[in-house]
Amino acid sequence: MVEFKRHRRLRQSANMRALVRETYVHIDDLIYPIFITEEENVKSEISSMPGIYQFSIDRLKEEMDEVQALGIKSVLLFGIPKEKDECGTQAFHDHGIVQEGIKYIKANYPEMIVIADTCLCEYTSHGHCGVIEAGRVLNDESLELLVKAAISQAAAGADIIAPSNMMDGFVAAIRKGLDEAGFLDIPIMSYGVKYASAFYGPFREAADSTPQFGDRKAYQMDPANRLEAFREAESDVAEGADFLIVKPGLPYLDIVRDMKNEWDLPIVTYNVSGEYSMVKAAAQNGWIDEERIIMETMISMKRAGADLIITYFAKDVARMLKEQ
Numbered sequence: 001m002v003e004f005k006r007h008r009r010l011r012q013s014a015n016m017r018a019l020v021r022e023t024y025v026h027i028d029d030l031i032y033p034i035f036i037t038e039e040e041n042v043k044s045e046i047s048s049m050p051g052i053y054q055f056s057i058d059r060l061k062e063e064m065d066e067v068q069a070l071g072i073k074s075v076l077l078f079g080i081p082k083e084k085d086e087c088g089t090q091a092f093h094d095h096g097i098v099q100e101g102i103k104y105i106k107a108n109y110p111e112m113i114v115i116a117d118t119c120l121c122e123y124t125s126h127g128h129c130g131v132i133e134a135g136r137v138l139n140d141e142s143l144e145l146l147v148k149a150a151i152s153q154a155a156a157g158a159d160i161i162a163p164s165n166m167m168d169g170f171v172a173a174i175r176k177g178l179d180e181a182g183f184l185d186i187p188i189m190s191y192g193v194k195y196a197s198a199f200y201g202p203f204r205e206a207a208d209s210t211p212q213f214g215d216r217k218a219y220q221m222d223p224a225n226r227l228e229a230f231r232e233a234e235s236d237v238a239e240g241a242d243f244l245i246v247k248p249g250l251p252y253l254d255i256v257r258d259m260k261n262e263w264d265l266p267i268v269t270y271n272v273s274g275e276y277s278m279v280k281a282a283a284q285n286g287w288i289d290e291e292r293i294i295m296e297t298m299i300s301m302k303r304a305g306a307d308l309i310i311t312y313f314a315k316d317v318a319r320m321l322k323e324q
C-alpha cells in the first residue's frame with residue numbers, strides 16, 4: 001500500500017479540533033449598521049431584511065441598550081431624512097438626522113464607537129451619491145458636499161468617518177477638510193474598494209436610496225475587475241485612509257485576501273444587505289441552519305483576511321459568542 005498522511009488525527013474530538021483551530025471571530029471584530037429615520041415614534045421592520053429596523057431617535061434606546069448589553073462596541077449609522085433635494089443638503093445640516101443620531105448615541109453611550117457613513121444617496125432626491133449634471137454624477141463638485149457632510153458628522157461627535165460615495169479623491173478631500181476644521185484625530189474608514197453590486201438591493205429599501213434613474217456603474221467598480229481594486233486601494237492609502245473597506249463581502253473574499261496581503265492597514269469587509277437577506281430567506285424556508293451559516297460566514301471572512309466585519313448579523317453573532 002502507498003504511504004499516506006493521516007490528517008484525521010487532528011480532527012478526532014472537539015477538544016483536538018479546538019487545539020488546532022486557526023481562525024476565531026471575536027466580539028471586537030463586529031460593526032453593527034443602524035438605520036435612523038427622522039420621523040417620530042418609529043420602529044419599522046425593513047421587509048426585505050427581517051430583524052432589521054429603521055428607528056427614530058426617540059426609539060433608538062431599545063436598540064442601543066441591546067447592542068451595548070451584547071458587548072458590541074461599534075455601530076455604523078445611516079440617516080433617512082424627511083426632506084430630500086438635488087444636492088442632499090440634509091447630509092450636512094448641523095441638525096440633520098444622522099448628526100442628531102450621533103449626538104444621541106455619544107451622549108447616552110459615550111464609550112460606543114460611532115462610525116458615520118458619509119454619502120449623499122440617502123439625502124438626494126435622485127438617489128445618486130453626488131451632484132448631477134446632464135445625467136452624470138459630477139466628481140469634484142460632489143467632493144465639496146461630501147467634505148461638508150464629513151465635517152458636520154465629526155462636529156456632531158462621530159468617532160470615525162466612513163466615506164462611501166466612490167468619487168475620486170474623496171479620502172484626500174475629506175482628510176484635508178477634517179484637518180482644517182481641527183479634526184486631526186478622526187480616522188477615515190474608506191469604502192475604497194466598492195463594487196457596483198446587486199447585493200445592495202435590500203439596503204436601498206432600508207435607506208430609501210434607490211437611484212431614480214440609471215445605476216451606479218459610472219462610480220462603483222466593475223465586479224469583473226481585480227487589478228482595479230489595487231489601484232483604488234493604492235490611492236486611498238496614499239491619500240491617508242486609516243481603514244480600508246472591501247464591499248460586498250462573501251462574493252469578494254478573493255479581493256479581501258489580496259488587500260490583506262498588499263496593505264498593512266486594518267481591512268474591513270462589509271457583509272452587505274443582500275448577503276443578509278439571502279440567509280434570512282433560506283432560513284425562513286427551513287432550508288439551512290441559520291446559526292451555522294452565520295458563523296461559517298464570519299469565520300470565512302476572517303480567514304480571508306478581514307480584521308473587522310460590518311454585519312447586520314452582529315447581534316446574532318454576539319449572542320452565539322456568549323453562548324459558546
Ligand code: PBG
Pocket residue numbers: 117119121129164165199200201202203204216271272273274
Ligand atoms: C451608500 C451605501 C450603500 C451601502 C452602504 N453605503 C448603498 C449603495 O452604494 O448603493 C450598501 C450596504 C448594504 O447593501 O448593506 N452609498
